[in-house]
Amino acid sequence: MKQNPIGVFDSGIGGLSVLRQLIRFMPYERYVYLGDTARVPYGNKSSETVIQYSEECTEFLLGKGVKLIVVACNTSSSVALEAVRKHAGEIPVIGMIIPAAAAALRSSSSGKIGVIGTRATIGSGAYNNAILELAGEASIKVYSQVCPLFVPLVEEGMTFHPAARLIAEEYLKEVKNKGIDTLVLGCTHYPLMSQLLMEIMPGISLIDTGEHASVTALRLLADNDWLADERHEFVIKPEIDFYITDLPSIFNELAGRFLGFAIDSPKRVSIGTH
Amino acid sequence: MKQNPIGVFDSGIGGLSVLRQLIRFMPYERYVYLGDTARVPYGNKSSETVIQYSEECTEFLLGKGVKLIVVACNTSSSVALEAVRKHAGEIPVIGMIIPAAAAALRSSSSGKIGVIGTRATIGSGAYNNAILELAGEASIKVYSQVCPLFVPLVEEGMTFHPAARLIAEEYLKEVKNKGIDTLVLGCTHYPLMSQLLMEIMPGISLIDTGEHASVTALRLLADNDWLADERHEFVIKPEIDFYITDLPSIFNELAGRFLGFAIDSPKRVSIGTH
Numbered sequence: 001m002k003q004n005p006i007g008v009f010d011s012g013i014g015g016l017s018v019l020r021q022l023i024r025f026m027p028y029e030r031y032v033y034l035g036d037t038a039r040v041p042y043g044n045k046s047s048e049t050v051i052q053y054s055e056e057c058t059e060f061l062l063g064k065g066v067k068l069i070v071v072a073c074n075t076s077s078s079v080a081l082e083a084v085r086k087h088a089g090e091i092p093v094i095g096m097i098i099p100a101a102a103a104a105l106r107s108s109s110s111g112k113i114g115v116i117g118t119r120a121t122i123g124s125g126a127y128n129n130a131i132l133e134l135a136g137e138a139s140i141k142v143y144s145q146v147c148p149l150f151v152p153l154v155e156e157g158m159t160f161h162p163a164a165r166l167i168a169e170e171y172l173k174e175v176k177n178k179g180i181d182t183l184v185l186g187c188t189h190y191p192l193m194s195q196l197l198m199e200i201m202p203g204i205s206l207i208d209t210g211e212h213a214s215v216t217a218l219r220l221l222a223d224n225d226w227l228a229d230e231r232h233e234f235v236i237k238p239e240i241d242f243y244i245t246d247l248p249s250i251f252n253e254l255a256g257r258f259l260g261f262a263i264d265s266p267k268r269v270s271i272g273t274h
Numbered sequence: 275m276k277q278n279p280i281g282v283f284d285s286g287i288g289g290l291s292v293l294r295q296l297i298r299f300m301p302y303e304r305y306v307y308l309g310d311t312a313r314v315p316y317g318n319k320s321s322e323t324v325i326q327y328s329e330e331c332t333e334f335l336l337g338k339g340v341k342l343i344v345v346a347c348n349t350s351s352s353v354a355l356e357a358v359r360k361h362a363g364e365i366p367v368i369g370m371i372i373p374a375a376a377a378a379l380r381s382s383s384s385g386k387i388g389v390i391g392t393r394a395t396i397g398s399g400a401y402n403n404a405i406l407e408l409a410g411e412a413s414i415k416v417y418s419q420v421c422p423l424f425v426p427l428v429e430e431g432m433t434f435h436p437a438a439r440l441i442a443e444e445y446l447k448e449v450k451n452k453g454i455d456t457l458v459l460g461c462t463h464y465p466l467m468s469q470l471l472m473e474i475m476p477g478i479s480l481i482d483t484g485e486h487a488s489v490t491a492l493r494l495l496a497d498n499d500w501l502a503d504e505r506h507e508f509v510i511k512p513e514i515d516f517y518i519t520d521l522p523s524i525f526n527e528l529a530g531r532f533l534g535f536a537i538d539s540p541k542r543v544s545i546g547t548h
Contacts, residue, residue: 038323039313044429049312049520123523152426155318161444163437170435246323249397 001226005030005241006217007066009057012040013244013251014151014188015072016258018096018210022070023238025214026221028228031240032064036271038245041151042075043118043187050120054080056272058087060243067226070217071095074186074209075118078126092220099212100184101130105140107205108182114175115144117186122146127186143175147187154189155254159196168196176201185209192257242266275500279304279515280491281340283331286314287518287525288425288462289346290532292370292484296344297512299488300495302502305514306338310545312519315425316349317392317461324394328354330546332361334517341500344491345369348460348483349392352400366494373486374458375404379414381479382456388449389418391460396420401460417449421461428463429528433470442470450475459483466531516540 006026008019012035019033034057036042042050054076061069069088071077076084077095085093104113115127128142150171153164175183184207185191191208198204221227244251244266255263280300282293286309293307308331310316316324328350335343343362345351350358351369359367378387389401402416424445427438449457458481459465465482472478495501518525518540529537 038319040318044314044522044524045312045520046522119523148430149423149426149432152423156422158423158441161440163440163444166435166437166440167432170437246319248318248320249393250318 001067001224002228003030004065004067005032006068006070007032007034007061007064008070008072009034009036009061009076010072010188011035011042011053011075012037013254013258016255017188017191018070018072018213019240020259021208021210021214022217025218026227027238028230029238030228031238032061032066033240033242034060034271035244037248037251041118042073043120043151044148045120047079047120047124050075051080051083053272054084055087058084060269060271062088062091064241066091068217068221069093070213072188072210074188075120078117078121078124094213094217094220096186096209096213097126097130098134099216100186100207100209101127101134103212104131104182104184104207105134107207108140110179110181111139112141112143112178112180114178114180114183115142115186116147116150116171116175116183116190117144118151119146119148121186127184141178143178143180145171145175147171147190150193151187151189154192157257159193164193164196165200168193168200172197172200181205182207237261243269245269245271275341275498276502277304278339278341279306280342280344281306281308281335281338282344282346283308283310283328283335283350284346284462285309285316285327285349286311287528287532290529291462291465292344292346292487293514294533295482295484295488296491299492300501301512302505303512304502305512306335306340307514307516308334308545309518311522311525315392316347317394317425318422319394321353321394321398324349325354325357327546328358329361332358334543334545336362336365338515340365342491342495343367344487346462346484348462349394352391352395352398368487368491368494370460370483370487371400371404372408373490374460374481374483375401375408377486378405378456378458378481379408381481382414384453384455385413386415386417386452386454388452388454388457389416389460390421390424390445390449390457390464391418392425393420393422395460401458415452417452417454419445419449421445421464424467425461425463428466431531433467438467438470439474442467442474446471446474455479456481511535517543519543519545
């Protein structure tokens with residue numbers, strides 16, 4: 001298994017912010033990334049549809065011989081993780097929710113935690129349930145908020161636009177008033193809004209779901225002795241196969257923003273019955 | 275053919291603003307509406323993908339025995355109309371572009387026309403080409419602008435939010451500076467922003483694509499003697515079969531906003547190979 005790639009899927013290009021974290025913690029691995037750009041976004045769609053799409057993404061990655069599947073999409077992680085696990089059989093699956101929930105509990109001293117995400121993620125209650133379950137007897141309060149405009153604002157590169165600030169201030173008003181000290185960024189796009197969020201809520205601890213999922217992935221692979229061997233050659237660019245289901249005109253620009261470096265020729269594929 | 279329904283498709287629920295106009299001009303018709311909510315939006319996707327999806331929508335409507343297909347989606351109308359026409363064979367197809375282009379030319383006295391739309395619609399140049407072709411020798415200038423955040427702002431019901439005004443002012447700054455007197459609302463969502471747009475550009479003539487496509491549809495059916503007979507009973511609610519490929523949680527709220535009345539039980543269907 002050591003030399004097999006790690007599979008990562010997302011509804012689109014946002015999951016590249018998760019891939020970036022995976023590479024940070026595991027630079028010697030090979031990666032297969034699938035972005036379902038033909039059907040993006042998942043965040044406003046029904047659970048039934050998100051489950052179907054997530055199973056189809058899983059099927060594709062399994063066909064690539066991956067040793068681990070990282071569900072980079074928070075919406076998929078919220079509503080489809082069980083379905084993905086069932087589908088993946090022996091291959092382990094890591095979602096965004098549990099690692100971030102645990103990190104939020106470690107980070108919060110007030111016991112008041114905020115969670116922001118898409119309509120589907122927040123509507124599922126996945127973060128609330130995970131945080132409260134992990135907290136056990138501890139007295140923890142979770143406040144959640146849907147932020148549907150954050151994704152288009154990030155994709156349009158308008159995170160520092162005055163309109164983004166107005167919208168963010170409105171979205172966060174309630175959770176801020178509750179006195180949270182920790183905020184889970186429950187969507188792959190939100191780490192790109194970190195600076196604005198910190199300006200609006202000075203002193204807040206932001207939880208990047210990709211970061212904590214990556215640490216979980218590192219531990220899991222290490223425990224199984226499945227980590228790829230260190231490579232002697234200096235790794236200038238990690239080894240990644242990019243697959244997307246549609247190639248939109250602004251793909252390269254967006255991908256660079258999320259990943260931090262340019263992508264060489266993504267391959268367009270059809271997945272599932274689509 | 276008289277008694278056969280009119281088929282209308284859109285990437286999602288925005289096309290209900292077009293259906294509303296069709297009903298206004300042809301209240302005695304039966305309608306079949308298909309919203310591809312499982313793969314919405316089309317506006318940021320590649321032509322290749324939009325063509326495939328549009329053909330699949332067409333196939334579905336043909337299966338319902340429609341006498342006319344109205345491509346309510348401006349993105350589909352811009353990049354996939356020829357493919358839809360080919361697919362529809364004998365059944366006539368009306369898109370959004372030509373009727374609105376002609377209306378814009380009739381409306382403009384300065385000869386300076388603005389067009390706003392999604393990235394795919396504007397990128398295709400369909401409106402520019404249609405307006406300039408219809409204008410013939412006349413000296414006409416067309417200025418276009420992508421407005422990607424308008425769709426999420428409308429869907430979130432934030433058209434009167436101060437952030438919407440900031441964004442709209444920025445998007446429209448250039449076309450306004452060009453001295454346009456007419457603006458084509460090249461996306462089904464934009465009629466819901468009319469008031470804001472008129473405040474930003476006092477005196478502007480707004481072209482609602484659904485309205486002009488509906489007049490074209492009325493003429494086409496009348497010319498063929500395919501208009502449904504007037505019905506003696508008082509039509510409280512028009513006869514519409516609603517099909518959607520996904521039922522998102524906020525469907526009813528959104529549909530009401532676009533259509534102006536509530537939808538009775540939309541049916542969820544799978545289309546194409548999806």
